[in-house]
Amino acid sequence: xxxxxxxxxxxxxxxxxxxxRYRVFLDIERIAGAFPHARAxxxxxxxxxxxxxxxxxxxxxxxxxxxxxxxxxxxxxxVGAGGTRNISGTNSAIVxxxxxxxxxxxxxxxxxxTSGFISNDATxxxxxxxxxxxxxxxxxxxxxxxxEGVRRAGREKAIFRHNxxxxxxxxxxxxxxxxxxxxxxxxxxxxxxDIAPIHAICDLAERYGAMTYIDEVxxxxxxxxxxxxxxxxxxxxxxxxxxxxTLAKAFGCLGGYVAADGAIxxxxxxxxxxxxxxxxxxxxxxxxxxxxxxxxxxxxxxxDGQQRQAALTKRQLAARxxxxxxxxxxxxxxxxGDPEKAKAASDLLLRRHGLYIQPINFPxxxxxxxxxxxxxxxxxxxxxxxxxxxxMDQVWKELDLPRRAAAEAAE
Ligand SMILES: *Cc1c(COP(=O)(O)O)cnc(C)c1O
Numbered sequence: 001x002x003x004x005x006x007x008x009x010x011x012x013x014x015x016x017x018x019x020x021r022y023r024v025f026l027d028i029e030r031i032a033g034a035f036p037h038a039r040a041x042x043x044x045x046x047x048x049x050x051x052x053x054x055x056x057x058x059x060x061x062x063x064x065x066x067x068x069x070x071x072x073x074x075x076x077x078x079v080g081a082g083g084t085r086n087i088s089g090t091n092s093a094i095v096x097x098x099x100x101x102x103x104x105x106x107x108x109x110x111x112x113x114t115s116g117f118i119s120n121d122a123t124x125x126x127x128x129x130x131x132x133x134x135x136x137x138x139x140x141x142x143x144x145x146x147x148e149g150v151r152r153a154g155r156e157k158a159i160f161r162h163n164x165x166x167x168x169x170x171x172x173x174x175x176x177x178x179x180x181x182x183x184x185x186x187x188x189x190x191x192x193x194d195i196a197p198i199h200a201i202c203d204l205a206e207r208y209g210a211m212t213y214i215d216e217v218x219x220x221x222x223x224x225x226x227x228x229x230x231x232x233x234x235x236x237x238x239x240x241x242x243x244x245x246t247l248a249k250a251f252g253c254l255g256g257y258v259a260a261d262g263a264i265x266x267x268x269x270x271x272x273x274x275x276x277x278x279x280x281x282x283x284x285x286x287x288x289x290x291x292x293x294x295x296x297x298x299x300x301x302x303x304d305g306q307q308r309q310a311a312l313t314k315r316q317l318a319a320r321x322x323x324x325x326x327x328x329x330x331x332x333x334x335x336x337g338d339p340e341k342a343k344a345a346s347d348l349l350l351r352r353h354g355l356y357i358q359p360i361n362f363p364x365x366x367x368x369x370x371x372x373x374x375x376x377x378x379x380x381x382x383x384x385x386x387x388x389x390x391x392m393d394q395v396w397k398e399l400d401l402p403r404r405a406a407a408e409a410a411e
Pocket of ligand 1: 115116117118120143145186190215217218246247248249255256
């Protein structure tokens with residue numbers, strides 16, 4: 001008897017096809033200086049498209065200062081980092097970047113990782129393991145990287161209903177003030193575009209003696225006077241023990257980090273395998289990210305432009321009865337409610353109109369809430385927004401997708 005190994009894998013893929021959530025990637029070529037315009041390989045042909053679903057939220061990936069910093073670093077230092085941080089990979093560009101990030105968040109120290117995913121996974125698991133008998137309280141909509149960190153901590157966990165303060169308090173009370181606790185949550189939840197009640201969570205943390213860990217991945221660069229995130233905007237940064245962010249979204253580069261006071265960062269640096277046993281970010285990326293963080297500390301033009309264009313997109317879609325989900329942020333989710341229809345809408349937008357919006361399906365969002373997630377940037381001009389709204393109107397007509405009364409949607 002031979003074992004059909006190949007069958008395990010094709011079976012796993014077949015299941016995704018059956019559930020209509022097999023993922024297809026679009027092969028795109030970003031064009032420096034032309035964002036959000038790009039080229040894509042579609043049915044064997046190269047076509048011009050407009051990207052409407054990028055997490056390079058502010059177009060910083062092509063900012064002249066960022067490109068110049070990268071060019072200079074490559075010319076001076078070459079490409080690779082040459083090792084892990086322990087073994088010859090610590091370069092002056094990373095050290096400067098960490099200083100910049102600590103200053104951004106008003107913390108003593110910052111630590112850079114190779115991605116935001118790793119920073120969450122490594123830090124949450126390490127911190128919870130270093131705190132004896134730590135109970136982790138985790139928002140039910142936390143990102144997969146945080147869930148992975150919670151899982152790998154091997155500590156008891158309690159999941160609280162999304163942004164539900166009463167439920168969080170009930171769980172804190174049950175644990176008691178004596179037991180060490182870590183509350184992990186996000187500031188901006190990127191699929192719905194809603195925001196956590198940061199001060200209220202910190203109030204509870206203080207009352208019940210818990211540590212706080214916030215993921216500001218979808219907020220750094222974009223909120224607060226210096227782009228440190230929602231906690232900065234709300235004057236809550238110093239109330240949070242550990243702030244995590246990415247260099248890959250609004251900062252337009254690659255990498256993740258945490259910022260904190262006292263010995264926390266040093267302990268993570270010294271204990272987290274996801275930090276220790278992997279090659280450092282190369283100087284080219286660290287320098288580019290540093291230039292991006294520095295720029296967004298003093299410039300609000302990009303933030304203001306993004307908020308303006310996101311609001312305009314919401315208004316234009318709502319005026320045509322497209323069901324924009326309520327969002328307090330720059331994220332514009334449009335409800336379709338069916339995986340096949342979400343994919344069909346995305347396909348039509350791309351093939352007929354040259355507009356790229358990736359459909360979002362389970363398990364990223366709950367079944368029945370499949371959606372198109374639109375992320376307007378300051379570089380999506382008014383004319384592009386009108387073109388998008390008209391195209392979506394046509395697609396909604398052609399596929400007979402659910403609409404919402406314009407007045408209701410605009411509420
Ligand atoms: C994208 C994302 C991450 C991971 O960040 P990367 O730098 O892309 O690895 C972490 N948290 C949230 C909420 C995210 O959406």
